[in-house]
Amino acid sequence: MEILINILGGVALLLWGVRMVRTGVTRAFGSSIRRGIAAATRNRLSSFVTGLGVTAVLQSSTATALIVSSFGSRKMIGVSAGLAIMLGADVGSTIVVQVLAFDVTWMSPVLLFIGVTTFLSSENSRRKAIARIFIGLGLMLLAIKLVMLASVPLREGPTISMLLAPLRSEPVLAILFAALLTWMAHSSLTVIVLIMTLVSLNVVELQVAIMLVLGANIGSAITPVAMNWGAEPAARRVPVGNLLMRTAGVISLFAFIPWIVPAFSDYSVDSAHLIANIHTGFNLAVAFVFLPVIGGIARFVTRILPDRPGAEDLLAPRHLEEESLDTPTVALSAAARETLRMGDTVQSMLLRSMDVLRGGTPEQIKEIEREDDVVDALHEAVKLYLTKLSRQELDPAESQRVVEILSFTTNLEHIGDIIDKNLMELAAKKLKDGAVFSHDGLEELEAFHAEVLANLKLALSIFMTGDHRLARRLMEQKVHIRELEQRFSEAHYTRIREGKAESLGSSSLHLDVLRDLKRINSHITSVAYPILESTGQIAESRLRDEAP
Structure with a gap:
């Protein structure tokens, strides 16, 4: 039991080290990696090379597959190019295995020292991410050493022979076992390194190890399929x-397993290196066979996974990719794009609300209410996405941007609710009662509405640019809107005193619309506060000092 616990602990540390390297790479170079993948569509060879290079750095073909899937779902990359990238990614994932096949565990303390020292002495987010890479590599090498030390007693005991007996007699069972193990670990690198370690200690026979390697290669391909199971067909192809x-x-290859060891023995230093060579050789062979016919494979996959018929789900977010959470800058950009989509929907609601108030139909009111459902769904999606992102290690600027996006989406959601629950109810009441705005009153409402709509467009621009001059102009507009509302209210009361029948009949409606538009403008101007506060252009309190 103690041996098993020690081995499991070493495997867990190896998994954590792999994850630290991957997250470190994505945080430091995530944007460049994604741009490289997006650009690698010129031909199948360039796509293959890009996939190889990216995965050699990421140490995870699964991560590459998820990025390619997200591009595929948005039609940013073709199926043929995506498959060629994955063939390169599968080969790229073997490069680190080749390095670890040699005894480099002595580098663990050096890498850990460099990584920890850099991490603790730097405030720069990219340097911290690079430090994570060194720490992750150091932990991986330390984990390999721990697994080796814990596995030594297994060579002399009968327990391991009894456990491996079914795998020796049933090759398919060995392949399925390794595939399941790799899928559960979400890392073929970890499983392959574990197999190499056990082989080097003569705990696992070479024939069994080869079958386990083949199973690990299938398991690493199952993981992205499982993670995209509920996605659109374009993302799963x-x-x-x-x-x-x-x-x-x-x-x-299954029928040629007995001949594999002699074929690779002359090119291998020891048994661990032999397993690494077989792993690399298998992926190179798959790439050599399928790369020339990748177009046919793409057409076949497209036929078995055709696009779903029907309209696009407007309630579903389009930009919030789970695989981007390891790269805060990319994730924040995705959240901002989804927020802009939310803002465009709110802008459409606000624009059409005046038409409805002027003389709309029940169908138009229902359309705007359905748009509010989209706003609510996107607000919830962005909020959950940023909550997940907040669990990552963010620098102060990234944390501040999270707060800004959350604040703006909340205010957009409130605007949608005011339009849906207040303005549309007023429109429905006006339609039911047959009330009519006076000519002057309608002109005032249209002018007031146009001012608020212009402020919303300005706020969306400020949200993306962070321009403090535009933020100041928007804040000045808040005072203008307040004065305008007061002037239009007084003008309305003047018409009532003059006894104009239309003003008398629509008095409460007129004043309520002005009030609700003013409330909407207050939520709009909220985007300016953090920008002006950061530049010292706004006071903490608007209260005057008490008189002595």
Whole structure:
């Protein structure tokens, strides 16, 4: 039991080290990696090389698959290019295995020292991310050493022989076992390194180890398929195609397992290096066979996963990608884009609300109410996404941006509610009672509405640019709107005193619309506060000092 606990602890540390390296790379170079993948669509060879290079850095073909899937779902990359990238990614994931096949565990203390020292002495977010890479590599090497030390007693005990007996007699069971283990670990690198370690200690026989390596290659392709299971067909085509190619490769190679060891023995230093070479050789062979016919594979996958018929789900977020959460700058950009989409919907509601108040129909009122459902759904999606992002290690600027986005989305949601619950109810009441605004009153409402709508457009621009001059102009507009509301209210009361029938009949409606538009403008101007506060252009309190 103690041996098993020690081995599991070492494997857990290895998994954590792999994750630290991956998150460090994505935080430091995530934007560049995504731009590189997006640009790698010129031909299948450039796509293959890009996938190889990106995955060699990320140390995770799963991470590459998720990025490619997100691009595929938005039609930013073709299926053929995506599959070629994945063939390169599968080969790229073997490069680190080749390095770890040699005894480099002595570097663990050096890497940990460099990583921890850099992390603690730096405030720069990119340097901290690079420090995470060094710490992760150090932990990986330390974990390998721990697993090796814990596995030594297994060579002399009968327990391991009894456990491995079914795998020796049933090759398919060994492949399925390794595939399941890799899917659960979400890391083929961890499983392959564990196999190499056990082989080097003569705990696992070479024939069994080869079957486990083949299973690990299938398992690493299952993970992105499972993670995209509920996504649109366009997002699932590349992961499914990659799984089909790797499964076909394993089936084709299955009959030649007895001849694999002699074929690779002359090129291998020891048993661990032999396993690494077999792992690399398998992925190179799959790439060599399928890269020339990648177009046919893409057409086949597209046929079995056609686009779903029907309209696009307006309630679903379009930009909030889970795989971007490891790269805060990319995730914040995605959240901002979704917030702009939310803002465009609110702007459409506000624009159409005046038409409805002027003389709308019940159908128009229902359309605006449905748009508010979109605003509510997007607000909830952005809020949950940023909550997940907040669990990451963010620098002060990133944390501040999270707060700004959350604040703005909340205010947009409040604006949507005012339009839906207040203005549309007023429009429905006006329609039911047959009330009519006076000519002068309607002109005032239209002018007031146009001012508020212009402020909303300005606020959306300020949200993306952070321009303090525009923020100051928006804040000045708040005073203007307050004065305008007061002037139009007084003009309305003057018409009532003069006994104008239309003003008397629509008095409460007129004043309520002015009030609600003013409330909307107050939520709009909230985007300016953090910008003006950061530049010292706004006082903490508007209260005058008490007289002595």
